[in-house]
Amino acid sequence: MKKRWSALVLATGLLGAATVFAAKAECAALPLIQMNIAGAAFGPEVLPGQLYWNYFFPSVAELEQWRVRHIKVIRFPVLWERLQPKLNGAFDPTYATLIDTLLKQAATKGMTVILDVHNYGLYRGQVLGSAQVPLTAYQDLFSRIAGRWNTSKGLHGYDLMNEPHDAADAGWAKAAQAGINGVRSMDKRRPIYIEGRGWSSAMVWPELNDDLARLKDPANNLIYSAHLYLDANTSGTYQSGPGANFDTKVGVNRAKPFVEWLKRHGKQGHIGEFGFPGNDPRWDTAATALFKYLKANCIPLAYWAAGSVWGDYPLSVEPSNGVDKPQWKTIAPFVNSGGCKLTY
Numbered sequence: 001m002k003k004r005w006s007a008l009v010l011a012t013g014l015l016g017a018a019t020v021f022a023a024k025a026e027c028a029a030l031p032l033i034q035m036n037i038a039g040a041a042f043g044p045e046v047l048p049g050q051l052y053w054n055y056f057f058p059s060v061a062e063l064e065q066w067r068v069r070h071i072k073v074i075r076f077p078v079l080w081e082r083l084q085p086k087l088n089g090a091f092d093p094t095y096a097t098l099i100d101t102l103l104k105q106a107a108t109k110g111m112t113v114i115l116d117v118h119n120y121g122l123y124r125g126q127v128l129g130s131a132q133v134p135l136t137a138y139q140d141l142f143s144r145i146a147g148r149w150n151t152s153k154g155l156h157g158y159d160l161m162n163e164p165h166d167a168a169d170a171g172w173a174k175a176a177q178a179g180i181n182g183v184r185s186m187d188k189r190r191p192i193y194i195e196g197r198g199w200s201s202a203m204v205w206p207e208l209n210d211d212l213a214r215l216k217d218p219a220n221n222l223i224y225s226a227h228l229y230l231d232a233n234t235s236g237t238y239q240s241g242p243g244a245n246f247d248t249k250v251g252v253n254r255a256k257p258f259v260e261w262l263k264r265h266g267k268q269g270h271i272g273e274f275g276f277p278g279n280d281p282r283w284d285t286a287a288t289a290l291f292k293y294l295k296a297n298c299i300p301l302a303y304w305a306a307g308s309v310w311g312d313y314p315l316s317v318e319p320s321n322g323v324d325k326p327q328w329k330t331i332a333p334f335v336n337s338g339g340c341k342l343t344y
Contacts, residue, residue, distance in 0.1 A: 032295050033335045034073040034114075034302035035066055035317075036273065039309060040098070041077040041118040048082055048092060055082065056309050057098050060105055065319055066306065067109045069328075070335045073156055074111060075272060075302040076102065077118035080141065087123070087137040091144060103154030112156035114193060114302075115145060116272075121161060121168020121175075128161070129171035135178040142182030150187035157191035158183050159225065159272065162200075169197040173211045180217050192217065193225040193270060200272065202226035202258035203234060213265040225272035226258045230286050236275065236304070238314055242282040251290030259297050269297075275304040275315030278326030287327075291334045303331060 039056030046054045066074070082095050099115070106113050119128075126132035142158065149155045160179040164172045176194055183192055194215065197208040205226055215222060229236035230250055232243065247253070255271070262269040271294065276283040294301055303317060310316035317325045324332075 030300050031070070031072055031335055032291065032300055032337050033071070033331060034075060034300055035071045036075045036077070036302050036305040036307075037062070037066070038077050038305045038307040040082075040095075041079040042309070044079055044081070048085065048095065051094070051098070055079070056307065057102055058308065062306075062308055062318075063105055063109050063111065065322075067111060069332070072111055073114065073300070073302070074106060075114045075116050075159065077116045077162060080117050080119045080123055084141055084144070087133065088140045091148070096148065099149070100152075103149060103152040105154070107152070107154035111154070113154055114156050114159050115149070116159035116162055116193075117141070118162040121164035121166075121172065127167045127171075128164070128175050129168070135171075135175055138175055139178040139182035139185075142179045143185045144182075146183045146186035146190075150190065155190065157193060157223070158187075159193040159195065161195055162272075163195060163227065164197060165199045169208070172197050173215065176212065177215055180215060180222070184218055188219055189221065191221045191223050191268075193223050193272065195225050195227075195272065200225065200227045201234065202228040202271065203254040205258040206261045209261075213261075213267060223268045223270050224258075224262060225270040226255075227273040228254050228258075228271055228290075229274065230254075230276050230283060236273070236315070238277050241280055242286075246282050246286075248282060248285040249289055251286050252293045255290060255293060255299075259293075259299065262299075269299045271299060271301040273304040274301050275317075276327060277314040279314065284327070284330040287330050291331075295334065295337055 037058050039058065042056060043049045043054030049055045051057070078099065083091055085092055103113055121128045123133045128138055129135055142160070145158065160176055164175075168175075180192055194212055196205050196212060198204055212224065228251060229238075231238045232240065234254070258269065274290070276287050291301070304315060306316070306318045308318055310318055317327050317331065319325065
């Protein structure tokens with residue numbers, strides 16, 4: 001979804017329903033609730049940017065506060081341009097080393113990280129799949145990502161692209177296949193998360209993404225990852241309250257098209273972003289209904305978002321001086337539930 005908010009930085013921070021699982025040598029049980037920890041993709045207008053001014057990585061203490069709250073899987077947005085300043089070129093040593101450190105720290109906490117290329121189908125403002133950003137360069141990116149980090153105990157998997165949309169939509173299936181090919185050239189087993197067209201909206205997933213069901217993965221370990229919010233325009237900006245006629249089943253109703261698509265195609269699923277403000281109990285009621293529905297269908301959800309520099313961002317669940325945000329009382333009961341099986 002497209003999101004705008006006020007924060008301390010000018011930034012864009014920005015299982016399954018699968019009824020059929022292929023036999024795998026290994027399986028991991030996933031809790032229902034994961035956590036987005038944002039910051040490393042902040043400040044995309046300033047490249048490469050200055051650490052702790054334009055962009056941010058979590059400290060060990062920040063990871064610890066989520067470990068004690070039983071969060072085991074982190075979705076971690078990174079910025080392609082900051083990681084790889086030139087297409088087909090070497091990684092920026094500072095940024096890549098920060099990712100090295102994060103993965104090591106996560107592993108020591110018993111946590112794993114989904115690396116999310118948080119670029120909306122663009123590189124330096126040019127569309128993925130265009131002459132300026134060819135698919136060979138995208139495949140190169142993921143061969144380098146998997147080549148560097150596939151042996152890390154802190155790596156959970158790869159999210160190929162956050163919320164491709166508009167001009168990036170037309171070529172997204174070919175781009176996703178190039179990303180898969182890049183990962184599998186170096187990593188034969190870890191899951192690959194596939195987001196969908198149209199900001200990866202769960203609500204319109206079947207209309208936009210049928211061809212994604214035909215993507216090929218030699219490891220048969222693709223996870224389709226949709227995004228979902230509760231506000232009236234589905235954007236996640238929450239510019240107004242629930243309204244007099246608010247339906248507390250709105251989250252369930254928006255998730256159903258995606259879940260039914262997963263079942264129809266025998267695919268594994270995931271909600272990569274979902275968040276809600278802590279200022280109205282009706283949001284909590286709707287979130288609870290969604291969590292119950294996802295639990296019943298064994299689809300994990302990564303809450304959007306945590307991170308230390310959100311300021312007054314209304315969806316933030318980053319604890320303040322050790323005090324939980326209001327949303328946490330609704331989220332916490334579901335953290336250790338689910339036991340979803342992810343082929344891994």
